[in-house]
Amino acid sequence: MKFLDEYRDAEKVKVLVDQIHSLNLPRINIMEVCGSQTHTILKYNLEELLPEYINLIHGPGCPVCVTPIEMIDKAVLLAQIPNVIITSYGDMIRIPGSINSLMKVKASGADIRMIYSPLDAIRLAKENPDKKIIFFAIGFETTAPANAASILTAKKSKLTNFFVLSSQVLIPPAVKKLLDSELIQLNGLLAPGHVCTVTGTKWCSEISNQYKIPITVTGFEPVDILEGILLTAKQILLNEHSTVNQYKRVVTKEGNLKAQGNIYKVFEICDRNWRGLGEIKQSGLKLKADFEEFDAEIFFNLEPSQHHEDERCIAGEILQGLKKPTDCNLFGKDCTPTKPVGAPMVSSEGACAAYFNYRKVNE
Template sequence: MKYIDEFNDPELARKLLEDIRATVTRPWALMEVCGGQTHSIIRHGIDQLLPDEVELIHGPGCPVCVTPLEVIDKALAIAARPGVIFCSFGDMLRVPGTDRDLFRVRSEGGDVRVVYSPMDALELARRHPDREVVFFGIGFETTAPANAMAVHQARRLGLANFSLLVSHVRVPPAIEAVMTAPTCRVQGFLAAGHVCSVMGTAEYPDLAERHRVPLVVTGFEPLDILEGIRRAVRQLERGEHRVENAYARAVQEDGNPAARRMIEEVFEVTDRSWRGIGRIPDSGWRLTEAFRAHDAEHRFDVTGIRTEEPAVCRSGEVLQGLIKPTECPAFGTSCTPRTPLGATMVSSEGACAAYYLYRRMDTTTRKEMSPVG
């Protein structure tokens, strides 16, 4: 890739769309498993430029959105404690807990800081040995190596005042959960390219074979996504179900071996709850026993948390691909980016935020618009 514009070329987009239209003969439902891809799809109107036979279902690919309410409430409880510097990426600060968010905790006197890397939090721990520094470690496989490295470095440097509140989730078990749900309509997947750039594709062939679905590893620019859709539709029309790498410029079959080794040293696989979905076996990571001293959940013994989701919020159904954001009665009325009821309206990768940001209340004219223009 020389220039990002190469992957936004309208003429190439038209050719891919024409190829998809020429290939498809019956309805197909594909799911993208990445919030970044969802935003690109909605921003560029890709879903509305596709032939009517191809439906895109937005999956649980937003790490902020799937962080369970119980973990959010634990973060709020820890951040409110005296002597704690609580560090997080900015998009977590407005995610609503049961009765408040991290912005509210900060306004009430909690030392809540936005950082751009777990290493920033590690530096704070070095500079403030008299304070407990906690980093909110959320995300899919993409953020796990950096968070693992921070814990690894904390132990190496003897920074006993640094800990990680872990809420890491893994994509392959989520795909398994989607495919085994009784309401599943998904017939193919666009797999997240950045996840595969870390972990590789070794876990995907079994999923494709057992559930008889194509799995196409896809990037994030308009042409990346259209090419992923083209390949998935071609497989479906041919009755094929295999893994294809349409993001070869970033993804190798074995991913990033150094990053995977760091993850395997610091984390171990565990069951994990997903907000709006429930508990998925083997779908997350936690710190291994060797690094348990840096586990904020154990260090602060945050127990007795009772959670309650807003009754009107249907973000769980959005995350499962059961409804589009505009089908929720709270969308754009009682739930907006300024007054969010659920994380899907807060996060920069949330489907509700994408629909709100790009004004998808009116969906009548996009078919006439120029591709990716």
């Protein structure tokens, strides 16, 4: 299949691995920002192919994992209001909150539906005029255009029973927070190809210049990842710090201008709490005043509530690249995909789930 087989080609993988091995470098830390990239690395056991000098650090690019616990608690609270239907993506339903997950309240009778697109929530709102449909919107710049489109559709259709619980976040401020941290020394970054499809690569170039760090916008197949590592390592060797686009078959410098236009028609930038990373200034999206009638937090007048994380879960350190899932005492024993304690064990992009699913297979 075009754009797939050629990026999983064993010969190409071998050539890239040989080229990476031929570079003469001291130990370097390269962070793959996106959780899907982490899954490819684990699934294809790419770390085993790399020389000792390359230390891959898993980044915070798992949207489900970084959704703060207070937002899960709010969704759980909303789900228990009569005549409310909560809709969201499958992983969100299993993420543990302070006391309950959406899955648990569903088992107690709450109406919670898994959807594949926010437009499914719009359809539900049209089909159920006597119910209030809440779409729990999470994700990075990748999902924001579809979420914005659903709100524009709701406005156009004059829907009065469709609401959005928005916990959307933006990748660049989180990357900057990690680069500002003194806890971790990063020598290069693999930027998330999916996010850059929407945003373009300008923000990467700005970060490369500001932090003097090489960035490679990278795709999600084994050849993509290895090429991203090679291009980044070459820059480190030459003491260069620019942004290179490995994922040219999808990403352009400008990104998707129509999608960007839709996002900022509906949303404005706000401060946002990230699970594991704390509050990051100007890192979230909230509905603009013109669309406030769809804001579930305003309509249902949700007050801030007490919440607590399971202290045994080290997801925060994993999302910052400070620890690996196998450093967690609960990993694979008290925390597994069927009985997750923290979000990274639930999400299909979570590092703990990747280690659990692939490390065993590859060992």
